[in-house]
Amino acid sequence: MAGLYIHIPFCVSRCIYCGFYSTTSVSLQHQYTDVLCRELELRRNYLKEAEDAGKSPEISTIYLGGGTPSQLSPDNLNKIFDAIYNKVFTVNGVPVSPTAEVTIECNPDDITPQFVNTVAQLPINRVSMGVQTFSDQRLKFLQRRHTSQDVGKATDLLRKADIRNISIDLMFGFPQQSIEEWKTDLQSAIELGVEHISAYSLMYEENTPLYNLLQRNKVQEIDEETALSMYDTLIDMLTSNASNTTK
Numbered sequence: 001m002a003g004l005y006i007h008i009p010f011c012v013s014r015c016i017y018c019g020f021y022s023t024t025s026v027s028l029q030h031q032y033t034d035v036l037c038r039e040l041e042l043r044r045n046y047l048k049e050a051e052d053a054g055k056s057p058e059i060s061t062i063y064l065g066g067g068t069p070s071q072l073s074p075d076n077l078n079k080i081f082d083a084i085y086n087k088v089f090t091v092n093g094v095p096v097s098p099t100a101e102v103t104i105e106c107n108p109d110d111i112t113p114q115f116v117n118t119v120a121q122l123p124i125n126r127v128s129m130g131v132q133t134f135s136d137q138r139l140k141f142l143q144r145r146h147t148s149q150d151v152g153k154a155t156d157l158l159r160k161a162d163i164r165n166i167s168i169d170l171m172f173g174f175p176q177q178s179i180e181e182w183k184t185d186l187q188s189a190i191e192l193g194v195e196h197i198s199a200y201s202l203m204y205e206e207n208t209p210l211y212n213l214l215q216r217n218k219v220q221e222i223d224e225e226t227a228l229s230m231y232d233t234l235i236d237m238l239t240s241n242a243s244n245t246t247k
């Protein structure tokens with residue numbers, strides 16, 4: 001079994017907490033896609049070598065992460081999947097499994113009717129949305145581009161396009177966030193009815209604007225006890241929801 005991760009390093013704007021590499025020069029995506037497809041070709045023997053070493057070379061997961069892969073134009077998305085499925089690995093008889101999980105990371109406000117139309121014509125069967133919180137005030141503080149309303153609309157559009165596997169990212173431990181506010185976020189996430197929820201504690205990564213705010217005492221980290229209680233709340237609420245939905 002093999003997995004393919006492709007990094008798409010473009011974002012329309014930078015969120016204040018983000019320590020991942022990405023550039024806001026979104027227009028470079030055309031050149032990037034061309035060199036990415038070229039690199040896929042250059043690595044075409046990589047999986048064949050795995051097979052020769054007795055390992056299964058079949059690709060069972062493909063993940064387009066970022067950055068913001070949903071910023072890729074339909075043309076560029078088509079080029080990447082054409083390279084993966086038709087030009088590179090299959091040439092050496094190393095196919096992508098027909099049951100492969102194929103994920104694209106998306107910003108909720110990129111999920112438009114045109115975008116879901118593109119996704120529906122590609123092998124993508126899973127969408128991972130960077131939701132982070134349902135509080136518009138906090139989204140603004142984080143300098144995210146979307147609003148909480150965009151999340152509901154995006155989920156509806158994806159369901160209409162028959163995407164049955166949606167994952168969302170959530171964050172907790174914002175400055176001054178209370179347990180009650182975190183419960184409200186979790187409840188909103190549960191009500192979306194998505195298949196998977198990833199939750200991360202807010203990190204103050206060096207060299208980010210958020211880290212600078214902390215250094216200048218403009219924001220305060222929540223205390224460890226509250227952060228731990230938020231983690232416990234997360235486990236309790238999701239576990240109880242999972243057992244209710246499987247009854």
Ligand code: SF4
Binds near residue numbers: 013019
């Ligand atoms: S959209 Fe994602 S990758 Fe881009 S700056 Fe925000 S958190 Fe970082």
